[in-house]
Amino acid sequence: MTKLDDDARRLAELGYSQELDRSWSGFSNFAISFSIISILAGTFTTFGQAWNNGGPIAISWGWPIISAFILIIGFCLAELVSAYPTAGGIYWWAAKLGRPVHGWFTGWLNLIGLIAVTASVDYGCATFLNITLSRFIDTWDPTLTRAFILFAVILALHALINIFSHRLISVLQNVSVWWHVLGVAVVIAILVFGPEKHQSLEFVFTGTNNNSGFSDGMFWIYILPLGFLLTQYTITGFDACAHVSEETRGAARSAARGLWQSIFYSAIGGWVLLLAFLFAATDVDAVNDPASPGFVGNIFTSALTPTLATVVFGISAIGQFFCGMSCVTSMSRMTYAFARDGAIPGWRLWSKVDRNRTPVNAIIAGCVVALLITLPALYxxxxxxxxxxxxxxxxxxxxxxxxxLIPIWLRLRMGDRFTPGPWTLGRKYKALCWIAVVEIAVVSIYFVMPFSPQGIPGHPEFTWTAVNYAPLAVGAVLLGIGLWWALSARTWFAGPRRTIDQTPEDEPEPVA
Structure with a gap:
């Protein structure tokens, strides 16, 4: 029996027929998570968050420390994808390791996160493309309105690529990996040899900065942790390895390996790239420019010639375009899988695939929602x-x-009753799962907090444009799906639905 037959048989054991086209290699599976992590996207677009909230130490020390915690989370998830290689990914794991309610909340949180990742990556791509165009076209003014229009165009392009180039996507993922490897190498080389001088080791590894507006007395307990959003955001989206596992050959091993390796190699490459940024940041006043405080582009324009700065902007913009394309792929597969189990209103529409085995409606819906949640960026x-x-x-x-967090906690609670796949943590699962749970809990608290004093209700200079509306959006959704569950869904949502009949001898052993 071929490996493809083994994959289809394992999927049948999990309750699903092979509807998606299983044509991806293990490298393509790794490539989609590596592309979504995209150090050409996250390190460029959220560099300012770390620079303004902590400065160099939030980057030089914060990146490797937070990366180590994220890798531990990745190890925990890799064990789960090896046991359950399905497009539903973490939602499916939570429902099977726990109860339908766990799958319900996990699925909606995952879907919200994937749509927000798609929105943030494509908006970041639009921002850098906006700046790049202004460097080529004298009359081009990189306004917020033009950035948003470019954002809408990029979202539409990514939707079209995912709809009409379904067989090309895995090839483009592979191209994206090499673009990120070679592109990062070129950017680092430019930042090493382009500037006339560089910062000292002392500045890079001990320097601090506070552009947050909060008092310096809050630096260590509040301001600096906010800077860690750079790392926590950049190295995310790696669950894509699970969402495309039904399209990957040898998924029980290759998806698990692709997941943790995408984190590991991104962490190393990202740290080297960020150190290159810091060593090139010789004009601190320029980086702190009040018109765009902490914007990474200020480093390039102050330390490099106009031509070299434009090259760096262009490399990043293209890398971010690849990243956004991968985000749409992952988001649409999660939408398809969650809808397949009846969890999304109008689920028959969103779980439908066309003759090319592509979830077209799920792609369009996700991109439209991504556009809507980014409307405040116009202000x-x-x-x-x-x-x-x-x-x-x-x-x-x-x-x-x-x-x-939810499936990791459920796996921890299940203990030795869990039946692992071919890639397993063994007895180390207890320590690693506990570390992952605590880290996620702490991060989730910090990132719903205000980013500036003006965003705190009751502050004399309070304004809605300074509000971190993440807790409002996430809270509203949690309240909504919580009420939906209590009033309705608990009576009809039973978790993953089987779409294939099996003979008794084919049935898997119960997990719990």
Whole structure:
């Protein structure tokens, strides 16, 4: 029996027929998570969050420390995808390891996070493309309105690519990996050899900065942790390895391996890239420019020639375009899988695949919602920081990591009753799962907090454009799905639905 037959048989044991096209290699599976993590996206677009909230130490020390915690989370999820390689991913795991209510909340949190990731990546891509165009076209003014229009165009392009180039997607994922590897290498080389001078080791590893507006007395307990959003946001979306596992050959091993490896290699490459940023940040006043405080582009324009700065902007914009394409793929597969089990209103429409085995309706719906939740980005915050963008980023981090927490906790609770797949943590699962649970809980608290004093209700300079609306959006959704569950869904939602009949000898052993 071929490996493809083994994959289809395992999927049947989990209750599903092979509807999606299983044509992805193990490398393509790794590539989609590596592309979604995209150090050419997250490190560029959220560099300012760390610079303004902590400065160099939030980056030089914060990145490797937080990356280590995220890798532990990745190990925990890799064990689960090895046991249950389905497109539903973490939602399916939560429902099977716990009860339908666990799957219900996990699925909605995961879906919110994936849509927010898609929105934030494509808006970041639009921002950098907006700047790049202004460097080529003298009359091009990179306004917020033009950035939003570009954002809408990029979202539409990603939807069209995912709809009409379904067989090309896995190839483009592979191209994306090499673009990120070679692109990062080129950017680092430019930042090493382009500037006339560099910062000292002391500045890079001990320097601090506070552009948050909060007092320095809050630096260690509040301001610096807010800077860690850079790492926590950049290294996320790696659950994509699970969402495309039904399209991956040898998924029980290759999806697990792709998940943790995408984190590991991104952590190393991202740290080197960020150190290159810091060493090139010789004009601190320029980086702290009140018109765009902490914006990474200020480093390039102050330390490099106009031509080299434009090259860096262009490399990043293209990398972010690849990243957004991968985000739409992952988001649409999660939508398809969740709808397949009847959890989304109009589920028959969103779980439908076309003749090319592509969930077209799920792709369109996710992109439309991503556009809508980013509408506040049309309005500028008083301190010029992209607060609306960071709010969408926070929504992505909170939604995804809370969704990760639920199945990790359930696996920890299940203990030795859990039946692992070929990739397993063995006895180390207890320590690693506990670390993952605590880290996610702490992160989720910090990233719903205000980013500036002006965003705190009751402050003399309070304004809605400075509000971190992530807790409002996530809270509203949690309240909504909680009430929905209590008033209705608990009577009809039973978790994953079987779409295939099996003979008794094919039935898997019960997990719990």
């Amino acid at each position: 500028e915050a008083p301190n010029k920081a992209p607060v609306a963008f960071y709010a969408v980023v926070s929504m992505a981090v909170i939604g995804l990591y809370l969704a990760f």
